[in-house]
Amino acid sequence: MKMSNKNFDVIIVGAGGVGLAAAMYSARLGLKTLVLGASHGSELPVGGVITTTNIVENYPGFIKLTGQELAKKIEEHAKSYKLAIIKEKKVVNIKKEKNCFYVQTESSKYKTLTIIFATGTKWKKLDVPGSKEYENKGVNYCALCDGPLFKNKIVSLVGGSDSAAKDALVLAEYAKKVYIIYRGEKIHPELVNMERIKKNKKIEIINNTNILEIKGDKFVKEIILDKHYRGNKKLKVDAVFVAIGHVALSDLAKKIGVKLNEKGEIIINHKDASTNVQGVFAAGDVTDKPFKQLITGVADGCTASYSAYEYITKNKVVSC
Amino acid sequence: MAVKIYTIPTCPWCLKTKEFLKENKIKFEEINVASNQRAAKEIINKSGQTSVPIIDINGNLILGFDEKKLKKALKLK
Numbered sequence: 001m002k003m004s005n006k007n008f009d010v011i012i013v014g015a016g017g018v019g020l021a022a023a024m025y026s027a028r029l030g031l032k033t034l035v036l037g038a039s040h041g042s043e044l045p046v047g048g049v050i051t052t053t054n055i056v057e058n059y060p061g062f063i064k065l066t067g068q069e070l071a072k073k074i075e076e077h078a079k080s081y082k083l084a085i086i087k088e089k090k091v092v093n094i095k096k097e098k099n100c101f102y103v104q105t106e107s108s109k110y111k112t113l114t115i116i117f118a119t120g121t122k123w124k125k126l127d128v129p130g131s132k133e134y135e136n137k138g139v140n141y142c143a144l145c146d147g148p149l150f151k152n153k154i155v156s157l158v159g160g161s162d163s164a165a166k167d168a169l170v171l172a173e174y175a176k177k178v179y180i181i182y183r184g185e186k187i188h189p190e191l192v193n194m195e196r197i198k199k200n201k202k203i204e205i206i207n208n209t210n211i212l213e214i215k216g217d218k219f220v221k222e223i224i225l226d227k228h229y230r231g232n233k234k235l236k237v238d239a240v241f242v243a244i245g246h247v248a249l250s251d252l253a254k255k256i257g258v259k260l261n262e263k264g265e266i267i268i269n270h271k272d273a274s275t276n277v278q279g280v281f282a283a284g285d286v287t288d289k290p291f292k293q294l295i296t297g298v299a300d301g302c303t304a305s306y307s308a309y310e311y312i313t314k315n316k317v318v319s320c
Numbered sequence: 321m322a323v324k325i326y327t328i329p330t331c332p333w334c335l336k337t338k339e340f341l342k343e344n345k346i347k348f349e350e351i352n353v354a355s356n357q358r359a360a361k362e363i364i365n366k367s368g369q370t371s372v373p374i375i376d377i378n379g380n381l382i383l384g385f386d387e388k389k390l391k392k393a394l395k396l397k
Contacts, residue, residue: 045385051332068332136371136383145331146371148354149364218368239370 007319008034010308011103011112013091013252016048017071017294018284019118020078020086022301026116027081029309034110035078035086036103037119046088047071048120049285050294052144054170057192059295067144070294096256099279100320113317114308116273117253117266117282118301121246126158130214131240138220138239143167150239152176156223158211159243165189165197167243172202179235180205181225214240248286256280261288273304279317281307321394323348324376326363330354333385334373340387344396 010026012019015037026033037046050056053067062070078084089105094115096102103110123141125131131139140146143157147170155175157168160182166189171178180187180197186207189197197203206229213224220240225233248265250258259267259276266275266282270289273281281304284297311317323341325348327334341348353360353372367374367381375382377393391397 045332045336047332054330066330068330068335136369138370140370142331142371145328145333148328148330149360149370149372151357151360219364219370 006032006034006110008032008110008112009312010034010114010116010305011036011101011110012116012118013037013094013103014048014118014120014249014284014286015046015086015088016118016120016284017050017074018120018297018301019048019116020046020071020074021298022116022118022283022305023084023086024074024078024081025302025305026308027078027083029305031083031305031309031312033081033084034112035084036089036091036105036110038088038090046075046086052142054144054166056294058293074298091252094252094256096277098320099317101256101279111320113312113320114279114281115256116301116304116308117250117258117275117280117286118284118297118304119249119252119286121248121285123242124245124247126211126240126242126244128211128213130216130220131242134214134216134220134240137218138216138237139214139242140239141242143170143241143243147171147241148174150175153238154236155179155239155241156181156211156235156237157241157243158182159245160184160187160189161243161245162189162193164243165193167241168203169193169196169200171241172200175239176202178203179237181209181211181223182207183210184208211240246285250286253280253282253286258282263288268300272307272310273300274307274311279308279311321346322376322378323394324351325349326351326353326359326372326374326376328352328354328372331372337373337375337385337390340385340390344394346394 009031012035050067093104151174154177156179210226265288283300283304
């Protein structure tokens, strides 16, 4: 394991939109900044989860653009500062010794005064018989990535959130029929997306219903519901897309003593993005902030950068 | 070495795979399975997978962006 000869003021773990925005701000404040991330288990490249969103309409300055376009713009902005280095490397371990953190990837080890966790989340997996067996054989998690493979097919989408609704709308661009299957009384997307769902004749919502099992041969062929739908518990589908929420990627933070809530999210001070561990900050979907959007995460990322800057300058932590 | 990559324009890992091939100066043929439904059907049946990217290197398929597998198959260091 080679020890990098460069010491950093801040290492940002996670290279999604939030991590990149934090990098931009840290570098702007004059901090030697390193971003490490292959997004840490969310299994997405630099840019993170926003790259799987088709259309973003709630980011100021851009009325409408794709998630990939937005991620690219944030990445370019971060890279415009020479003090920000971005490496697509997964962090495998972090250790704290006195005022210093040692951050390890598979090939290198780095030293830093502060850490910002922007590790985000990964998709929550559907756990029913057949869901693992048919993963990527009809059970899919990224509607934007794989939806076009189901042109003129019948697909189902599990979930009731705004993300689920947006996925259903993407799928309806290709499939001939989209069933939204939701365990609760009523799906709860943002109003604008609810209206789009209502207007889309390809989409049908099945509320108060769970999938009990996924069956097929080489690929998914049908799902078994826990309630009758039009007189039958069996529903013929070619795919089951899953949008049932996310799991916080906080294992690395936990390793160095950062406190998590019952959902595994990093508990931060909502004023300054600090955690219970000195010199450690967090922002974005991995934290316990309830409203999880790129716009809010980016703001917290900048706050975390400023707090890291204040921590270094006020405490005169100059080396370790 | 014949390299084909089956992609969908909106798939982040497809972009990543193409960047990887370009960085390593590997020539490849791209097949957009969002617009080419015949190719989509063929590769789904051949690979047994409903997810992209799928990379065909001399007839051997690599499913998804897997840097280690790609490097081995392409004999890169």
